[in-house]
Amino acid sequence: MDTSLPKSDIFKGLTRDQLSGLVEKGRRIILKPKSVLFHQGDPAASCFLVNRGRLKLTKLNEQGREVIFRYIGAGELTAAITVLKRWAYPVTAESVEETVVVGWDKPTMIQAMHRYPDIAINLMGIILERIDDVQHRYLEVCTEHVDQRIARSLLRLMRRAGLKHPEGIQINLPLSRQNIADYSGTTLYTVSRTLSAWEKKGWILSGREQIVVTDPHALVQFSETG
Amino acid sequence: MDTSLPKSDIFKGLTRDQLSGLVEKGRRIILKPKSVLFHQGDPAASCFLVNRGRLKLTKLNEQGREVIFRYIGAGELTAAITVLKRWAYPVTAESVEETVVVGWDKPTMIQAMHRYPDIAINLMGIILERIDDVQHRYLEVCTEHVDQRIARSLLRLMRRAGLKHPEGIQINLPLSRQNIADYSGTTLYTVSRTLSAWEKKGWILSGREQIVVTDPHALVQFSETG
DNA sequence: CGCTCTATTGATAAACCTCAAATACAGTGG
DNA sequence: CCACTGTATTTGAGGTTTATCAATAGAGCG
Numbered sequence: 001m002d003t004s005l006p007k008s009d010i011f012k013g014l015t016r017d018q019l020s021g022l023v024e025k026g027r028r029i030i031l032k033p034k035s036v037l038f039h040q041g042d043p044a045a046s047c048f049l050v051n052r053g054r055l056k057l058t059k060l061n062e063q064g065r066e067v068i069f070r071y072i073g074a075g076e077l078t079a080a081i082t083v084l085k086r087w088a089y090p091v092t093a094e095s096v097e098e099t100v101v102v103g104w105d106k107p108t109m110i111q112a113m114h115r116y117p118d119i120a121i122n123l124m125g126i127i128l129e130r131i132d133d134v135q136h137r138y139l140e141v142c143t144e145h146v147d148q149r150i151a152r153s154l155l156r157l158m159r160r161a162g163l164k165h166p167e168g169i170q171i172n173l174p175l176s177r178q179n180i181a182d183y184s185g186t187t188l189y190t191v192s193r194t195l196s197a198w199e200k201k202g203w204i205l206s207g208r209e210q211i212v213v214t215d216p217h218a219l220v221q222f223s224e225t226g
Numbered sequence: 227m228d229t230s231l232p233k234s235d236i237f238k239g240l241t242r243d244q245l246s247g248l249v250e251k252g253r254r255i256i257l258k259p260k261s262v263l264f265h266q267g268d269p270a271a272s273c274f275l276v277n278r279g280r281l282k283l284t285k286l287n288e289q290g291r292e293v294i295f296r297y298i299g300a301g302e303l304t305a306a307i308t309v310l311k312r313w314a315y316p317v318t319a320e321s322v323e324e325t326v327v328v329g330w331d332k333p334t335m336i337q338a339m340h341r342y343p344d345i346a347i348n349l350m351g352i353i354l355e356r357i358d359d360v361q362h363r364y365l366e367v368c369t370e371h372v373d374q375r376i377a378r379s380l381l382r383l384m385r386r387a388g389l390k391h392p393e394g395i396q397i398n399l400p401l402s403r404q405n406i407a408d409y410s411g412t413t414l415y416t417v418s419r420t421l422s423a424w425e426k427k428g429w430i431l432s433g434r435e436q437i438v439v440t441d442p443h444a445l446v447q448f449s450e451t452g
Numbered sequence: 453c454g455c456t457c458t459a460t461t462g463a464t465a466a467a468c469c470t471c472a473a474a475t476a477c478a479g480t481g482g
Numbered sequence: 483c484c485a486c487t488g489t490a491t492t493t494g495a496g497g498t499t500t501a502t503c504a505a506t507a508g509a510g511c512g
Binding site: 059061062063065067069081084085090091124125127128130131132134135136137138139140141142143144185224226 | 285291295317350353354361362365366411452
Binding site: 421422 | 493
């Protein structure tokens with residue numbers, strides 16, 4: 001069995017042996033692209049670590065409109081909150097590409113935290129960062145214009161999933177206009193128009209489900225001043 | 227000294243004596259209406275419990291536009307996050323009426339958590355509820371129309387600060403149109419127009435900085451369907 | 453090559469904001 | 483009690499932003 005694990009914040013402080021012991025207790029799941037790991041309100045959802053690939057975390061509102069909270073990649077956790085709460089995690093996780101995760105159920109996770117208190121501390125840190133992140137994005141979506149928000153979305157994705165590319169930095173993720181819209185709180189039409197305009201300005205290059213940011217500085221400038 | 231403390235989630239599980247010992251270690255602060263307890267990015271901010279009155283938690287964006295995250299009342303905590311993180315809490319807390327808070331610095335709080343592990347567990351629970359709340363509001367602000375969001379804001383405030391009133395439920399809080407706008411992510415003009423319309427429909431009564439919800443059911447209905 | 457999914461673009465409408473001006477209200481000091 | 487002042491609120495007009503709808507083009511795949 002492949003016991004290699006990516007570096008992850010949650011297990012910082014553990015030795016190699018402790019870590020592989022934990023991994024053995026986990027359930028390894030391989031997801032094809034666009035398959036659902038757990039669904040909004042799924043009571044069985046427990047704690048998952050992404051080993052390879054990437055998950056999209058979303059939420060649907062009553063009318064069925066989707067919002068993307070974040071994309072999480074190798075070494076990142078999701079649904080860790082459920083370990084500490086009895087309610088189901090109100091978020092859906094879906095792979096955007098072939099993805100491998102390791103999942104632990106609540107009892108295992110709680111036992112692990114007792115044995116290695118570092119895990120609990122790390123978990124706390126991760127949750128606090130998430131809260132800060134959502135709060136900041138809440139501020140943005142309340143106060144900023146759509147195009148500013150699109151710019152921020154691209155920059156955020158670029159930082160988390162950026163790859164070197166001859167013309168700039170490529171967002172290494174299958175990313176449709178609809179995805180960007182769901183991530184920015186707008187519609188695919190507005191995204192399309194906005195990206196077209198930026199492409200004319202030379203700030204980005206765009207293709208089918210692909211974006212390359214060619215002038216990050218211009219985007220940053222724009223995202224801050226409008 | 228007045229050692230009476232409101233029931234608070236954070237100290238659930240502690241005895242009366244343990245609690246009053248803690249209160250004595252805290253610093254009691256009395257705030258006149260509209261005074262700032264701590265400011266966005268203030269490194270000195272530590273953990274505060276509201277004893278009486280109410281605080282408004284806000285954040286300013288780069289252009290100086292304010293967003294209200296939440297109003298917190300007696301028995302509720304704020305800035306608890308700072309206890310566990312080195313960074314400053316990126317939020318401003320301001321009293322909306324005469325307010326009494328008890329504040330503890332980080333070392334005291336950490337010591338207390340060691341002595342009474344219940345506190346750490348309770349704190350965790352509070353933080354998890356907050357994350358869920360912000361995420362849900364993020365979804366709302368991304369997907370819903372302004373008037374739906376205003377309806378949700380009134381309902382939320384009603385549930386947290388509602389008082390019986392001959393005509394319905396009064397929101398017991400000085401609440402200007404601007405406040406509602408900052409809480410809903412819109413402008414005071416739109417709030418004014420919307421409330422006028424609802425008053426004509428008999429859903430609410432409104433006065434200067436005062437709202438009475440006379441038909442909560444209609445508001446709920448509206449907030450869900452548009 | 454035809455099928456499906458994604459993206460673009462124009463036209464139109466709706467939602468919402470901004471500005472300006474008028475009005476209502478609460479508190480203060482005479 | 484009343485005028486005065488500062489703030490809160492309302493409302494209209496006009497404009498901008500953004501969503502919606504519809505039609506077309508393009509890309510990838512078997």
